[in-house]
Amino acid sequence: MPYEPPTHSVERSLRATTGAKIIAGVDEVGRGAWAGPVTVCAAVTGLRRAPEGLTDSKLITPKRRTALAAELEKWVTAHALGHASPEEIDELGMTAALRLAAVRALDALPLRPDAVILDGKHDYLGGPWQVRTVIKGDQSCIAVAAASVIAKVRRDEMMARLETEAEECLAYGFAANAGYPSPVHKAALAELGPTAYHRLSWAYLDALPRWRHLKKVRISAEAAALESGGQLGFDF
Structure with a gap:
C-alpha cells in the first residue's frame, strides 16, 4: 500500500x-x-534525510525491518532503549509502566532532549520534558518512525531469545509472536499456565479456570486509575 514518507515537519x-x-x-x-x-525507544535524528523506506515498523516486512534497524542505529544521532518488566506492569499499570520505560530510555541518551515527540494522542510522559503528541507519528515523523523500527526489532529479538534460552518458554512461540496472542501462545497457556515472563494482571487469565488463581490485582489505586479503558481486555 502506498504511503507518504515521514518528514521533519514536527521537529521544524x-x-x-x-x-x-x-x-x-x-x-x-x-x-x-x-x-x-513494554519497550520504549528514544531516537534523536537531527534534520538529516532519512534512510530509504523508513516508516511505521508495522508497515515493513520483518526481514526489511531487521536490516533497517541496524542501518538506523548507525544513522541516528543518538538512541536508547528503556524497558518496564512484566512485574512492573502488574504493579503500576500500563500507563505508569510506559512512562517508566520512556524515562529510562530518555535518561540513557547521551544528549538530553529539549523536547520529545510522542507517538499517539496521549501524553503518558509529562514533565520535565516538553512533549508534543502526534497521532500516527510513527508514519509521519522521521524521529518517531526510527524509534518505532528500533524498538520493534530489539524487543522481538529479546522475546526470541527467551524461547531458546529459558526452558520454561519453549512451548509459547515467543520467537514468532513476541509475547502477543497467537494460537500457539494460547494453547501453551491453557496447558502450562503463565511463566515468570507473563503479565499476571492481564485479563487473559480470566479465561483460564485452571490458572485464574494466579491473577494479580494491583494494590495501587492511583496506578489503577491511570489505566486507560480496554488495555487489559485481551480475552480469548
Whole structure:
C-alpha cells in the first residue's frame, strides 16, 4: 500500500515555536502483549534525510525491518532503549509502566532532549520534558518512525531469545509472536499456565479456570486509575 514518507515537519515546528534544538522521537512496543516487557525507544535524528523506506515498523516486512534497524542505529544521532518488566506492569499499570520505560530510555541518551515527540494522542510522559503528541507519528515523523523500527526489532529479538534460552518458554512461540496472542501462545497457556515472563494482571487469565488463581490485582489505586479503558481486555 502506498504511503507518504515521514518528514521533519514536527521537529521544524518545535524548533521554530519553542527554540528546542535537541528533539527526541519516542515510540513503544509491547503494550498489548501478554508476556515480556513494554519497550520504549528514544531516537534523536537531527534534520538529516532519512534512510530509504523508513516508516511505521508495522508497515515493513520483518526481514526489511531487521536490516533497517541496524542501518538506523548507525544513522541516528543518538538512541536508547528503556524497558518496564512484566512485574512492573502488574504493579503500576500500563500507563505508569510506559512512562517508566520512556524515562529510562530518555535518561540513557547521551544528549538530553529539549523536547520529545510522542507517538499517539496521549501524553503518558509529562514533565520535565516538553512533549508534543502526534497521532500516527510513527508514519509521519522521521524521529518517531526510527524509534518505532528500533524498538520493534530489539524487543522481538529479546522475546526470541527467551524461547531458546529459558526452558520454561519453549512451548509459547515467543520467537514468532513476541509475547502477543497467537494460537500457539494460547494453547501453551491453557496447558502450562503463565511463566515468570507473563503479565499476571492481564485479563487473559480470566479465561483460564485452571490458572485464574494466579491473577494479580494491583494494590495501587492511583496506578489503577491511570489505566486507560480496554488495555487489559485481551480475552480469548
